Amino acid sequence: MLSMGTRVQESRFAHFQQNVSDILKPAHDEAYLLRWLRARDFDLAESEKMLRDHMKWRAAVKADEILSNWTPPPVLLAYYPGGQFGYDKAGRPIWIEPSGKADIKGLLASVKKSDLIKYKIWQAELMQKILQEQFVKLGRYVGLTLIFDLEDFSIKHLWKPAVDFYSEMFVMLESNYPETMDCLLVVNAPGLFPLAYSLIKQFLSPATKRKIIVLGSNWKSELLKVIDADQLPVHWGGSVTDPDGDPCCKSKIVMGGTVDPKFYFLEGIDRSMLTRVTIGRRSALKLPFHVDSRRSLLRWQFLTEGSDIKFGISFKSQNRSDSPEEPLVPAARLNSHMVPEDGSLTCEKTGIYTVTFDNSYSWFHGKKLLYQVDVLPPPGNIDELKHSDSFNMDPLS
Numbered sequence: 001m002l003s004m005g006t007r008v009q010e011s012r013f014a015h016f017q018q019n020v021s022d023i024l025k026p027a028h029d030e031a032y033l034l035r036w037l038r039a040r041d042f043d044l045a046e047s048e049k050m051l052r053d054h055m056k057w058r059a060a061v062k063a064d065e066i067l068s069n070w071t072p073p074p075v076l077l078a079y080y081p082g083g084q085f086g087y088d089k090a091g092r093p094i095w096i097e098p099s100g101k102a103d104i105k106g107l108l109a110s111v112k113k114s115d116l117i118k119y120k121i122w123q124a125e126l127m128q129k130i131l132q133e134q135f136v137k138l139g140r141y142v143g144l145t146l147i148f149d150l151e152d153f154s155i156k157h158l159w160k161p162a163v164d165f166y167s168e169m170f171v172m173l174e175s176n177y178p179e180t181m182d183c184l185l186v187v188n189a190p191g192l193f194p195l196a197y198s199l200i201k202q203f204l205s206p207a208t209k210r211k212i213i214v215l216g217s218n219w220k221s222e223l224l225k226v227i228d229a230d231q232l233p234v235h236w237g238g239s240v241t242d243p244d245g246d247p248c249c250k251s252k253i254v255m256g257g258t259v260d261p262k263f264y265f266l267e268g269i270d271r272s273m274l275t276r277v278t279i280g281r282r283s284a285l286k287l288p289f290h291v292d293s294r295r296s297l298l299r300w301q302f303l304t305e306g307s308d309i310k311f312g313i314s315f316k317s318q319n320r321s322d323s324p325e326e327p328l329v330p331a332a333r334l335n336s337h338m339v340p341e342d343g344s345l346t347c348e349k350t351g352i353y354t355v356t357f358d359n360s361y362s363w364f365h366g367k368k369l370l371y372q373v374d375v376l377p378p379p380g381n382i383d384e385l386k387h388s389d390s391f392n393m394d395p396l397s
Helices: 007-019 030-038 046-060 063-069 073-079 103-108 113-138 158-174 193-203 206-209 220-224
Strands: 084-089 091-098 145-149 181-187 212-215 274-277 284-291 296-305 309-316 326-334 339-349 352-359 367-376 385-387
Touching: 007 030, 007 046, 007 367, 030 046, 046 158, 063 113, 073 103, 073 113, 073 181, 084 113, 091 113, 103 113, 113 158, 158 193, 158 296, 181 220, 193 274, 206 212, 212 220, 274 284, 284 296, 284 367, 296 309, 296 352, 326 339, 352 367
Parallel strands: 091 145, 145 181, 181 212, 212 385
Antiparallel strands: 084 091, 274 367, 284 352, 296 339, 296 367, 309 326, 309 352
16 A cells, blocks of 8 residues: 555545546556545545546547557657656656757647647657556656756747647646656756746646756756766766767757758648738738736737738837837838748837737738737746755655
């Protein structure tokens, strides 16, 4: 019997096991059941609902067969960053994900978002298999140690479709693979990290948030406190290279990078999320946004059908009605009928930011425009995250 913690928890475990006995499979051992209870703080009704919803989800996405019956698209195998490499001192499998190297825009131009989510399911099922192998080997359950490397993370990673993908991914993982991760170590966190975290933290459980540790500049020596050098590539402070001397061990860890345009397909953007309008000839569409907080983020994406459009952004102070408009993104005609446009702008001042789609130069033709523009608030409080230049994680926990 696994240690539950208290007699009350042991009693609830017994009741939970009985309540869900009709959906259990032979592989669903005590460690498996305990994950669902811990994910819902041993609330019997919530834990049962979570597990039953998960079983329905597994059937819907055919998770039991995904490793044997589905082959990920080549572009994901080549460009989606990450890979399993070695084990930490407690026997936890290590997953390294150089997320800052991800070209999410290129990936979403090459596959459907549903394919990206399916690939994360495929990866999650692969890790479940590895965790089960470790359970058999060690005689005890261990979770994952994740290393998220944010080197090269930039504003382009906050492109709205990218944030939407990550949000959906975290919801899927939290709902269907609870208590799989023992520790998430963030390295090379840029100044932009608080904003990125504020966008996705609502999708993380309190238990997951407690497991995130943001390491400081000495992160390589800190990793070696919990991972032996022979279980870590040289690039992350270890001693292992590929046979050809590659310090990143790309034979096991995909490093991401810019996706080759040869993988792109025409319908790479999800048009169902966009507002569709027609801008008449000699006309313009102006979208004013009242920004009350400095460091808010204005984001946009758009495309046109059949012809180009002039696009620009201007700013006007709210305090002075007679103040002139200040161009922030100079108006220019863009070939958005050929390549969808997207971008973002940090709002350094409070006031009115006006996004303009201008067709006044066209004497004869209206323009069909599909767009999405929104304003993200500045980063909130992320004090629940652990920031550390020195941390301890019991290697036997």
